[in-house]
Amino acid sequence: MGQIFELFCSSNLLQPGVFPGARKMEAEIVAMCCDIFKGGPDSCGTTTSGGTESILLACLAYREMAKARGVRRPEIILPDSGHAAFEKAAHLFGMRIIRTPLNKTTYEADVKAMKRMINKNTCMLVVSGPSFPHGIIDPISEVARLGVKYNIPVHIDMCMGGFLYPFLRLGGHDIPPADFSVAGITSISADLHKYGKAPKGSSVVMYSEQKYRLGQFFVLTDWMGGIYASPTLAGTRSGAVIATAWAALMLQGFDGYIQHADRVIKTRESIEKRIREVEGIYVIGQPKVSAFTIASTVFDVFRLGTALTEKGWQMYTVQNPSGLCMTVTDLLSKETADQLVSDVKECTAEIMKDPNAKAQGMAAIYGMAATLPDRSLVADFVCGYLDAFYTTDNQQQ
Template identity: 60%
Template sequence: MEFIESWAEIGLLYLNNTRHFINDQCSGREAWEIILATVLLINICHWLYQQVFLHELSVFERMKLSFFKILRRLPVIGRKIQEELEKTKSAITKDMFPLPQGDIYNTHLPEQGIPKDELLNLVTTKYKSMEKIDWQGGRLSGAVYNCGAEHESLMERIYGIFVGDNLLHPDVFPGTRKMEAEVVAMCCNFFHGGPEACGTMTSGGTESILMACKAYREHAYKRGIKYPEILAPCSGHAAFAKAAKYFKMRYVETPIDPTTKLINIPAMKRKISKNTCMLVVSAPSFPYGVVEQVEEVGKLGKHYNIPVHVDACMGGFIIPFAKRAGINLPPMDFRVEGVTSISADAHKYGLAPKGNSIVVYKNPEYRMGQFYINTDWCGGIYASPAVGGTRSGAVIATCWATMMYVGADGYQENAVKIIKTREYVEDCVRNIPGLTVQGKPDVNILSISSDTFDIYRLGAALTNKGWHMFTVQYPAGVNFCVTKMHTLPGVAEGFVKDLEECTADIMKDPNAKADGIAAIYGMAESIPDRSMVAEFVQGYLEAYYSTKL
């Protein structure tokens, strides 16, 4: 007790000395000087706090950007860098969007409309024939998840029936309104949501993620958080960083284990702050195909009273049905304490046509933050559940029809086949000299890497054999995302055969440098100035819309 009292006395002594010091500094000064100095000091401290703790980029990242900006302004170095940038952007344009010889872009409306038969012929013989990847034969990683000709024919008929429906006016189109409500309810059911579980449909996984982030931003505002932060693993989908950019939130990344590719939970816990408005976990992660630790992140969310979003865009229509079939997969739905929302893409493994995704919440309180309501517009009261105002009832109808047509048994059969196919390909890859698999995939995706050669050379070699692969970075890899088409007889075996042949050919000279688009990928990963990489991508996006030959 005496020890505590002595420390208290020392503390009071220091406070008294500080008081005398401040009084001495203010002695002889006018009141306006003291007030002005105080205001300036407060503003400087506030500015420093914002720059250090609330800026979307860390101090180190901003210093790095400033350094490279100065470097690029130097006469000789800057000119050389710009020349290489233009050369690379030109190569991207040439390689990514070539036109058939003699073809040109239409840049003006025809004076008179093209007759129906002539238009259909133009579409099939000219535009559709430009496709070079046999995606219907399963030579595409992910991207298309269709059910085959019979299903496509049914979807065409369903779309035609509802082609005029606009869900901006649900009172006019009650049938498609009912369909959307039923799609959401069915998803809440197989994610084991309680009686209050709810949600909406969106145009895709990115919009579903954006809506969850917007909902949690509004929830944070209500709790008095002025500068909401999204806390996500570095393996989280880029849409979370996009949401932070759109909604003026701060995006905070937490590392993953370099071997398992799972979230570093202690690191995530350390990064939780008073501004954290949501925690993110993937089931599975897109880069590595591992189902991250939903239970552990859920515990963090419950302990700190922070909402937890499960990004199941890739696995939402596989994991629940694989578990139904008895396959042992980590938990990821509303039965996990702490989980408050889930996103799932119906237009991926839900097998619906493109433009269909779902975001579901544990209760309406969270979903309310997603809605936009304007009661003061002169055009009347305006409200929309997600980003879009006008929404195609035909797209929603095809989603509903797909789910009713496939059914739980159909999704279960599809899930089992996809997981078994991924396991087969993974086992083969692990036995190919020169190749490695990143982490331990759980569901539908595996990331193929190499410690021996530039893996982007493999991606280019597979492209030459007619395959189209995703690429990942940090570390470099090519992704194989298994779809229903890969479960057809001979498709996975054909991929493995080409993979073995391409790898064996590369291994003859593993140190050879990549060329073409493979070299650009490798260069992009190694460049420390990410603003230069952004310019490459900007060139790609500009080329996408360019009509210049």
Template identity: 40%
Template sequence: MFNKKSSLFPKKGRPQEKVLRELKERGSEDIRWQEGRSFAYIYQADKQLDNFVRQAYLHYMKENPVNPGAFPGLKQMAREVVNMAGQLFHLPKGGSGTFTSGGSESIFLAVLAARNRFQKIKPEKQAEIVLPSTAHPSFHKAAHYFGMKIRISPVNRSFQASAQAMQALITENTALLVASAPSFPHGMVDPIAEIGQVAAQHHIPLHVDACVGGFVLPFLKRGGVQVPDFDFAVEGVSSLSADLHKYGYAAKGASLVFFRETALRRKSFFAFTDWPGGLYGSTHITGSRSGGAIAAAWALMQHLGLEGYTRLAMQAWEARQKILSGLAKFPELYVLGQPQLTLFALASDQIDMYELADELSAMGWYIERQQAPPSLHFNITATHKKVAANFLQDLEKALEKTRKKNGSSFRQTLSERLLTGLHWLLPEKLFAKLRHQLVGLLPENSPQKPSAPLYGMTEPLKKTGNLEELIKDFLE
């Protein structure tokens, strides 16, 4: 399908229609999200709404909010989006927010502000973050970039953070506490009120990561679903991230970060005055970016209003209920914890979940694999309401096939033992070569590629300290 020639810079250009046709073909092996067959990466309501978002995005695609003064219309739209969402999250007077390119950037800015606040007080110490084991990896990434140390707090049997366990990890160097609303892996909202109390007692900022839940929790509540408080209404919450490009159904490149006190946000700003190119100031990690994401988010919020968002949240909720009640038919499967929103993880003590995922992938569904314990991750969005029954039928078929593959756990044990044995036997260089070969097992080129063999090997690789290197081999 791929035209190998086009990886060479063409000497002569090609007609636009031909290029566009080929560009479209390039997506033919992608996950089939347009049909509602992906439970990851894509947040979709319906085609008509997507087209509206696309139009708004294209209108401001070339504009560059890196200099808001040059595009006052975009600046005003970003400000309005921040204000509208600020009301949703009970941001008090004196607080402020920033429109960012995604959850990771929102988290980076919150972590940076907390680190800079800490460094001002204790410049000679290394700042630390206390977070639950279920917190998103972008906090670890931020700590890696900003030279901070992470202290990981275990979660309870329901995969929820424990305020007590987090308190026990606080030291004189703690610069930030983190809680999720909800955590991505299990859809569990951490006990924000309790963690907020700990934060307030110790005068440490608390960041609530509502990247995935921020634009569904308030609307489920409006729709009559009981959900916990998670935002600035809770004492002790000092910053919060919420992604418009997740349950806000906006175009990718749209997230918000809020600070209870504007003075804390300011600590994430950057200014440089000695550049011959002029005076430089930045509120973001990114530099140039498209204005499209701001325009699309603004347009969608104006179009849907609180009522429209509530309708979409309840549509996703109905799909979630339909799938969860359908799962009751399969006694070997169970949901981890007691997820309160529209995302959850499915596990089993009897069958190999990675084999099950591979069977579903072969049928055209896309589901994320998780670990500790092996589980499958479901992000239910409004579009899944129409495919829920279909999915349950396919799940039944996939389960039947997986049950028949009883040999897989034996195979897995064998491959684990083999790998551990090889690690002891082979010189380091040779083992690195073998690890490099394993990269071929990663699903780079096709979402349909089986992942069970790879996941069978992660434990021994982790034990021998080779898993991180395998991931970097893959990235390379």
């Protein structure tokens, strides 16, 4: 990968005529991904810098379509588990998010609730395969039928599972279809830099038809610097990222990805099964891909998160309800997985000795943040935290 990166690190996809090799590889990445997700002859897309940009571009494309039919403020119908990037898109592009609840038992998107929110301003429906907070697959086919019935685009966010999900199906695992073969699905976002084994900064957004992709293009014809055209949010884009992503796809191939997906899901199933047996905690819903979330009705689960962090584990903290999300990768060996389960059992047993004890340290901070009714206070705190990232030693003195 290092040699490939070096060969293309000076190339710039803003100038495809100057760097035809990088342009060709990007086109081939999109074509291969459309094939993986069963796109037809009119399917298309672009590479992006990551899942957030892929989501932003899909939202932008649908905003432009809605504006063309006279909608002043297009609305995105988004289940509560939908990724934060959709909120960012609404913030940047002058759109409105309509959040819908989840099924209280399965934590899947509530299709009936989504249907009730559809109106003349709706520009897209969103489903996850799987969702980031819990690893749950939404009822994709049911939402897609709503899209067909009301002529509304439907986007599947597969940034987390895009390079696992299709290969699990190919490998014989029993999971529902989540690709362009499902009537009504008009776009998909998938990250190559997660389970596609490409370097960070590699993702794709795909569309079932070219008419959708046109909405994400930016063209300025009267600029003094000449005609400016950009297919994505970025201007300059490094061909090195494209070349290494292309190489990852070629190196793995269908068989490699099928074997990789099989290893990941079997590891996740093994860990999840044993954790479900631990008294005091439970796994949210029925995850099907690589991630699952631990929660508790007995004690503050963030206490468990702190205890596991002290043993060297790093989990995502989620809220509403509070939970610890574990994402399984191919790097997790059987021995490491066994150690994780052992540590979860040990830490939980220790907490269960006094389940009502108050949380301390980061657990207390997470718990407080999750319960504050004034979310602006949380936002102010996080902004201060982000500001601190850019503090240097000289500034501290």
